[in-house]
Amino acid sequence: MEWDREATARLERVPFFVRKKVKKQIEDFVASQGKNKVTSEDVSKARQQLAGGVPLKTGQGELTEAELGRITELIEKGVTIEGLNTKHIKFRVCGGAAGCPLTLMDLKPLAMRLADLAKEQKLEDFIAGSHDGPTLFHHQFKIALAGCPNNCSQPQIADFSIIGQAKPVRTQGKCNQCGLCVKACKEQSIFLEADGPVFNYDLCLNCGDCTRYCAKEAITNSPVRYQVLIGGKLGRHPHLALTVANEADWTTVEELFKKAIQAYKTKALDGERFADLVQRLGADILTN
Ligand code: SF4
Ligand code: SF4
Ligand code: SF4
Known part of the structure; x- marks a missing residue:
């Protein structure tokens, strides 16, 4: 996939040991938008997704454009x-x-x-x-x-x-089976059972995303x-x-x-x- 000059310069600032992986993630994101050329704006949007998770409503409401922009700025x-x-x-x-x-x-x-x-x-x-x-x-x-x-x-x-x-922990009796936590987890470490989410702690990175996404407080974080x-x-x-x-x-x-x-x-x-x-x-x- 083609990269414009500004996007290429930003990619070169990514540490070498994760650059290949980041490049692939950004190209996958751009392809999912039906495009075949990566611009600097695409890099920002892809990074927002990587940092903020899938663009879904969270338990605390949707992340605003301003919040996403702020995250990108802070990350960089x-x-x-x-x-x-x-x-x-x-x-x-x-x-x-x-x-x-x-x-x-x-x-x-x-x-x-x-x-x-x-x-x-x-x-x-x-x-x-x-x-x-x-x-x-x-x-x-x-x-x-x-x-x-x-x-x-x-x-x-x-x-x-x-x-x-x-570390995410299930709270009994609160899950409504909406599936947001499963979609939010980038590590595929959650599956749903009839009485709520079950975590594969071998895969879980303890990132807290699922807790943020759950509007029902069916997942809570253990102490940091x-x-x-x-x-x-x-x-x-x-x-x-x-x-x-x-x-x-x-x-x-x-x-x-x-x-x-x-x-x-x-x-x-x-x-x-x-x-x-x-x-x-x-x-x-x-x-x-
Ligand atoms: S908390 Fe820190 S490490 Fe995590 S996304 Fe924000 S800036 Fe990056
Ligand atoms: S744990 Fe929360 S986010 Fe996950 S399915 Fe249940 S209600 Fe939805
Ligand atoms: S803490 Fe992060 S990695 Fe672990 S189950 Fe939740 S979303 Fe997945």
């Missing part, structure tokens, strides 16, 4: 939170911190808490002392927070990341939990982050963060990046 630009970044520690916080309606958690205080912990653990001083000359991009420790499993802040390529998770990843990076030898915890509570997130910094300080070779340390020794660095 991310958010800057004053006082978070330092010379050697950089945060990528997704649009959930600025009002993306899909976020499962309040990102700003969590990011601030991680920044405080990094300060307590003297991570800044450690990195500053671990290289000579000017601080370059690859010297910086990257921390990513994503409010939902759409992962707009690219947690797969950060040193330490958290992703919000909300976190997927924790370590050791992702781009650069000359890119690799994706490893998941070290799923459905972790916040206390566990803090423990893992402190352990990651301790491992970095005690196990890294001279000048070694944290992500390269994880690649060399594996996720066991947090336990051994």
Whole structure:
């Protein structure tokens, strides 16, 4: 399928490891509209669908054009939170911190808490002392927070990341069999029985979409939990982050963060990046 110049430029900004998949999703979307050329406007519309789910009424009403536009903007630009970044520690916080309606958690205080912990653990001083000359991009420790499993802040390529998770649970006696949740679930992890939805938790990403779509409150979210990843990076030898915890509570997130910094300080070779340390020794660095 043909892509115009602006659409091509936007595709090139998508991380290489998901670019092929994103390209296919956008082309499928454009084909479903009966067209054979991708424009920048198509990219925006396709991304709105990817972020907001199928264009159906939700339990809270239909997402408006303005909301969809806002989601697209937040997804593409991310958010800057004053006082978070330092010379050697950089945060990528997704649009959930600025009002993306899909976020499962309040990102700003969590990011601030991680920044405080990094300060307590003297991570800044450690990195500053671990290289000579000017601080370059690859010297910086990257921390990513994503409010939902759409992962707009690219947690797969950060040193330490958290992703919000909300496990769906059925409430007995409320389902009217409308089927909206089944259509909304992009993972095909819901099927309906006579007394309501049943979830395949092996496939479920804990994204919270089905809960948003259910107008009958027949699905509720369990308390928010976190997927924790370590050791992702781009650069000359890119690799994706490893998941070290799923459905972790916040206390566990803090423990893992402190352990990651301790491992970095005690196990890294001279000048070694944290992500390269994880690649060399594996996720066991947090336990051994
Ligand atoms: S990761 Fe989720 S909450 Fe964050 S900007 Fe993307 S869609 Fe919104
Ligand atoms: S759980 Fe909610 S959205 Fe799903 S079929 Fe029942 S009423 Fe509809
Ligand atoms: S929370 Fe799970 S079951 Fe619900 S829409 Fe997301 S992936 Fe599907």
